[in-house]
Amino acid sequence: MNEQAIALVTGANRGLGLEVCRQLGARGYTVLLSGRDPARTQAASAELAKEGIVIHPLALDTSNDDSVRAAVERITQQWGRLDVLVNNAGGNFDTDHLTSTVSMDYVRETLEMNLIGAWRVTQALLPLLRKSQHPRIVNVSSGAGAFESPIGFGLQKMGGVVPAYSVSKTALTALTVKLATEFKDSGILINAVCPGWTATYPGAEAQGARPVADGAAGIVWAATLPDDGPSGGFFRDGQRLPW
């Protein structure tokens, strides 16, 4: 059995997921860098390995039952447990859609990507997480899905745009609360984190988005909580947010 804590990050071949892998690796975690494109997942892992991080690429398409099953099988065989799950894979920030006209195909695709994928992966990995002494689950959500958003995006702050993404992230935060309630007093700490507006695409930093390392730090905070840490909350930079 590996003595180091083992962390799996979904959608980690780029952006926040890649940086979360880097920061967890720097803290001594064995990191399973997962993604749906094996070539890009391997390339990203090779990049972090050069920094001395203990990293293993893992093929994992969060939308695909067979892929999730295969990933669980591999972790079971190789490590026998999981300590941290970061449900980071997501997207479809749909600024070009309106709530009144967005297609149901797009809504369905977005719910699959941002909600059901995390739900599927969590269900599949719970047996391995329950074998950990200090299990943590982090759902990477967004203030865009919050009823109250003191700063930045929020359900009532963007007019009708970003409908599918916002609703999917509200649902992901709700899923977090439901899971945390089910696993209350079990030792599994489950939280949702908004990384804030983060520069994961070209030109974003010049428009005011924060550096990727800063957005990732709040996710890593929730992934590395002490045993008496919170569960069922929604946080940014370690601060509880209303939602």
Ligand SMILES: NC(=O)c1ccc[n+]([C@@H]2O[C@H](COP(=O)([O-])OP(=O)(O)OC[C@H]3O[C@@H](n4cnc5c(N)ncnc54)[C@H](OP(=O)(O)O)[C@@H]3O)[C@@H](O)[C@H]2O)c1
């Ligand atoms: N950046 C922000 O300002 C911001 C703010 C709030 C919340 N967030 C959330 O933070 C998370 C990461 O965002 P980001 O900005 O780093 O986005 P990103 O650069 O677009 O990366 C998204 C990642 O998710 C992966 N992904 C999507 N569907 C997947 C699936 N079915 N299976 C496996 N991987 C999948 C993508 O894989 P491919 O490379 O294969 O497409 C990619 O690796 C997302 O959940 C996002 O909603 C971001």
